[in-house]
Amino acid sequence: MSLVVRKMTVEDVPAAHAIDVSSFTLPWPERSFRFEVTDNPAARCWVVETDGRVVGMLVLWMIVDEAHIASLATHPEFRRQGIAKQLLVKALDNAYAEGARTAFLEVRASNEAARRMYQKFGFEEVGRRERYYKDNNEDAILMTLKRLPLAPIFRFLDWSEGG
Numbered sequence: 001m002s003l004v005v006r007k008m009t010v011e012d013v014p015a016a017h018a019i020d021v022s023s024f025t026l027p028w029p030e031r032s033f034r035f036e037v038t039d040n041p042a043a044r045c046w047v048v049e050t051d052g053r054v055v056g057m058l059v060l061w062m063i064v065d066e067a068h069i070a071s072l073a074t075h076p077e078f079r080r081q082g083i084a085k086q087l088l089v090k091a092l093d094n095a096y097a098e099g100a101r102t103a104f105l106e107v108r109a110s111n112e113a114a115r116r117m118y119q120k121f122g123f124e125e126v127g128r129r130e131r132y133y134k135d136n137n138e139d140a141i142l143m144t145l146k147r148l149p150l151a152p153i154f155r156f157l158d159w160s161e162g163g
């Protein structure tokens with residue numbers, strides 16, 4: 001499967017929103033994606049495409065020297081194929097090139113898959129916001145990657161050994 005990571009355009013917004021809806025219990029409205037792509041100067045929006053189909057999306061906010069991962073999801077039919085890894089590498093490398101030196105995100109406490117993925121990238125758990133998610137009062141875990149750039153090993157994208 002050949003994957004292309006590229007900037008999200010306004011034409012990609014319906015596909016990005018559809019992935020969001022199929023991935024989160026509190027998805028963003030479509031207009032939020034449109035706003036991020038067209039009107040938010042801090043936003044860096046990425047998609048992954050395969051065979052002309054958008055199968056993953058990531059929204060990052062640049063805040064001075066911090067990169068905030070605002071949203072990241074892979075289409076349910078395309079998970080465990082390295083798509084989120086590629087999005088993270090691209091987005092964090094670009095954020096570093098623009099001056100980011102740390103990265104932050106929030107993740108649901110129950111989201112083992114995402115927490116595991118972020119840990120592999122070197123994110124550490126630094127805090128917890130209690131009852132942060134309004135649909136089920138679940139806590140958010142705050143994770144930080146203290147130092148960018150990513151280590152070169154992430155470009156190889158094969159973590160099958162040593163898990």
Ligand SMILES: CC(C)(COP(=O)(O)OP(=O)(O)OC[C@H]1O[C@@H](n2cnc3c(N)ncnc32)[C@H](O)[C@@H]1OP(=O)(O)O)[C@@H](O)C(=O)NCCC(=O)NCCS
Nearest residue numbers: 023072073074079080081082083084085107113114117159
């Ligand atoms: C979390 C998510 C983005 C991962 O996307 P993906 O494209 O399947 O991820 P990748 O294939 O790049 O996997 C990266 C690593 O994450 C971890 N991982 C991903 N899915 C996992 C799962 N179901 N169980 C355990 N670990 C998992 C693994 O360590 C994996 O590396 P490996 O395949 O080499 O073992 C995807 O499951 C998703 O969209 N979930 C719903 C939305 C979401 O939770 N987003 C993050 C919110 S902060």
